[in-house]
Amino acid sequence: MEERTELQEALLDSLQRVVDKEIAPIAQQMDEEEKFPVHLIKVFGEMGLMQARVPEEYGGPGLDLTTTCMAKELVARVSMTGAQLINQNTISFVLPLLHFGTDEQRKKWLPLVANGGVVSSVAITEPHAGSDVGAMKTSAVRDGDHYVVNGQKCFITMAPLADYITLFAKTGDVGKRGVDNISCFIVDMKSAGITLGGSEKMMGQRGTPHADIFFDNVRVPVENRMGEEGRGFISCMHILDLNRPTVAASAVGVAQGAFDIAVAYAKERKAFGRAIGEFQGLQFMLADMHIQIEAARALLYKCTRAIDAGQHTRLTEMASMVKCFCTDTAMKVTTDAVQILGGHGYIRGNHVERMMRDAKVLQIYEGTNQIQRMVIARRALGFR
Numbered sequence: 001m002e003e004r005t006e007l008q009e010a011l012l013d014s015l016q017r018v019v020d021k022e023i024a025p026i027a028q029q030m031d032e033e034e035k036f037p038v039h040l041i042k043v044f045g046e047m048g049l050m051q052a053r054v055p056e057e058y059g060g061p062g063l064d065l066t067t068t069c070m071a072k073e074l075v076a077r078v079s080m081t082g083a084q085l086i087n088q089n090t091i092s093f094v095l096p097l098l099h100f101g102t103d104e105q106r107k108k109w110l111p112l113v114a115n116g117g118v119v120s121s122v123a124i125t126e127p128h129a130g131s132d133v134g135a136m137k138t139s140a141v142r143d144g145d146h147y148v149v150n151g152q153k154c155f156i157t158m159a160p161l162a163d164y165i166t167l168f169a170k171t172g173d174v175g176k177r178g179v180d181n182i183s184c185f186i187v188d189m190k191s192a193g194i195t196l197g198g199s200e201k202m203m204g205q206r207g208t209p210h211a212d213i214f215f216d217n218v219r220v221p222v223e224n225r226m227g228e229e230g231r232g233f234i235s236c237m238h239i240l241d242l243n244r245p246t247v248a249a250s251a252v253g254v255a256q257g258a259f260d261i262a263v264a265y266a267k268e269r270k271a272f273g274r275a276i277g278e279f280q281g282l283q284f285m286l287a288d289m290h291i292q293i294e295a296a297r298a299l300l301y302k303c304t305r306a307i308d309a310g311q312h313t314r315l316t317e318m319a320s321m322v323k324c325f326c327t328d329t330a331m332k333v334t335t336d337a338v339q340i341l342g343g344h345g346y347i348r349g350n351h352v353e354r355m356m357r358d359a360k361v362l363q364i365y366e367g368t369n370q371i372q373r374m375v376i377a378r379r380a381l382g383f384r
């Protein structure tokens, strides 16, 4: 267990009560019914967790990354869908505005997010452009004091509930590859010309809504562009690194949740007249799971504490290492938890079965683990 400050202790205590009362009882139902409990937005908004990273000067709680990750880990032990909301607005609104927004933009948008009721999404991925962000085709063409946006985004988490999205679109030649002509905009989801596509049925995290977003001549005010024209994605790469540990926090949480269930089961389930936990074969599996979770957690919080202290020299490779290691750990541990529960672990409706499906996406979104390994290897080799 990580050392905690008094403030962290108090926050996590009250969050634990919310998890026990509001999330644990419906964790399975959210998955089965593929329904997001909208009332959680209010619950987390009132706790300051929707707007966790909004600084106090703008009316937010000003939580640091470490505390935010602790909160996310705690909720993910029970439900990754529940954990999704924590920090949801950070990468879309808060960090871009703080790092490359104007004073005016910060004063306009951050107090709005600080109220806690706003939901936002990040829209980067397109049907033919995932890891290869530079292949995106959505365009934003300047027309007086507006940009006119056309194109399609896919897989956008929380899009059906989003009030705003942070949209990445090409402001230069859409046929030109690369990320140096992509700009970043705050787009009101009520804008004329925006429609949502049907949500794909996901393997895991099924309570979280996703959707395609279509843009047909959507007019976005120039004042909603964050950062310089053409520099939107490049500027965002730094803040994506700053936020990447939050994915790892979900990973450590879901791994811990599955491990706890596996331990309890191994103590109770009998085979050959003994508790299965007495068999060395399972003891070694449990020991490995425990080691992996502790190592993942140590790496996670080493990274968040460095980021909170402003030590960014190895930020990119550390953020990639943490994302890879923790999410690979979550996949391994949840899979082993299913194994320890035997056939019962394979039954739909069992927590570990859901956790294993949920864990898989952590290796895919926010930059696949192959892309993270590429980043780590390039730095080790001195290529970039």
Ligand SMILES: Cc1cc2nc3c(=O)[nH]c(=O)nc-3n(C[C@H](O)[C@H](O)[C@H](O)COP(=O)(O)OP(=O)(O)OC[C@H]3O[C@@H](n4cnc5c(N)ncnc54)[C@H](O)[C@@H]3O)c2cc1C
Binding pocket: 121, 122, 123, 124, 125, 127, 128, 129, 130, 131, 132, 154, 155, 156, 157, 158, 202, 205, 210, 361, 364, 365, 366, 367, 368, 369, 370, 371, 374
């Ligand atoms: C549940 C879910 C939620 C999501 N939420 C969002 C969201 O809110 N906003 C958003 O913008 N996107 C979102 N995404 C999209 C996600 O970020 C992409 O799926 C991801 O970036 C991978 O892109 P892709 O699916 O196009 O796969 P591809 O880029 O086509 O990759 C396919 C495979 O090739 C590998 N690969 C690709 N390039 C290389 C390379 N150079 N070297 C080695 N291997 C490589 C990948 O690792 C992967 O294994 C979400 C996806 C899912 C599944």
